[in-house]
Amino acid sequence: MENIEEKACACALNRIFGFSPRTGTALISHLGSASEVFRLGRGELEAMLGRASQHIGSICSEAVRSARQELRNLENLGITFTEWNSSEYPTLLKECPDAPIGLYIKSITPPQELWSRPKSIAVVGTRDISPYGKEWCERIVQSISSGNERPVIVSGLALGTDICAHKTALDCGLPTIAVMATGPESTYPYRHKDFAWKLWHTPGCALITDYPPGTAPLAVHFLRRNRIIAGLADATILIESKSRGGGMTTSRLAFSYSRDVYALPGRADDVRSQGCNRLIREKVAEPLISIEDLTESLGLGRASRKVRLSPVEILDRHFGKQCPPDQITDFVKILEAIRNERGITVEEAALKTGMEYVKASQITGFLETEGLICVDLLQRCTLETKIFR
16 A cells, blocks of 8 residues: 655655765665654764755655645646655666656556566667668667567657657557656656657656656756666667767666667767767677667567568559659659668759759658658758658
């Protein structure tokens, strides 16, 4: 049966020791429960924490009363709180020395079921993801979904790699968990609000954070939340990263937790691949050079091999007999140019196919509208991975 008082005490301690969770969890472990911490007198607290500790004055009955009210308010919003010494707390995360004292969870699935998957894989990387990175992020998650075991995908709900991993996971029927750097009532970035709501209400998925309500999206909060992404996962995959960045922090933390780390190699002169190449050189990460080998290494079994359809077969399947043969020929030329050179611009595709720019632009615009390709703001074209697997 749920111990409301213990949960409230843990919630209070999470606020008090938020930036130094090791101290809070050490107290709970030593005394046996969070509620025992609030039964200590000032002298006992000074003996344990030191007289100069800034936390002693905050460990009081008023903190617990405030926590009780906070939990009631969160319950009305459909948000639960799971404490470190609870059976509902993720076991993998609890193994980490800097695990948070508690987690705020937004999910329609009970906490224990969220962590019941045999494997969890973190997929992280730069917000400024390239067409190369996006394609590989999608291919990796799609291949993971086709293995014998179907793990949960963990990421951070940020722009670029994170949102790509989350959306691809849902498209493939995999559960996904987003670790936020704000309070549980917020969504950052705001443009992901609708997707966050969808994730919240999808069975097996969740939005989680260790930050209490009212926490703003400050830079330091993103760096600290990366330890939770790394701690929740059996393995971390870095798609793209500069020499410094959140993905690098997450990968190094995962390595420090004795978890497997993989990195997607890239060109030596590509700033987005400098981080991945560095981790591989330092032997922090294994190079990701084969999706089949990756799924086997992760213990997911060999990914199923799908027959790769040609552009002509894809177009026939997509349009049937509705397009004249000469149009199909032009479509194939553009698609082949994009397949042969990922990230090719519309102008470059026109030159390679011998088409006038206006015609190539019209065709790429039409193919994008049909969901067959993606064209970014710089007019770089990539095949839609869900179609051209």
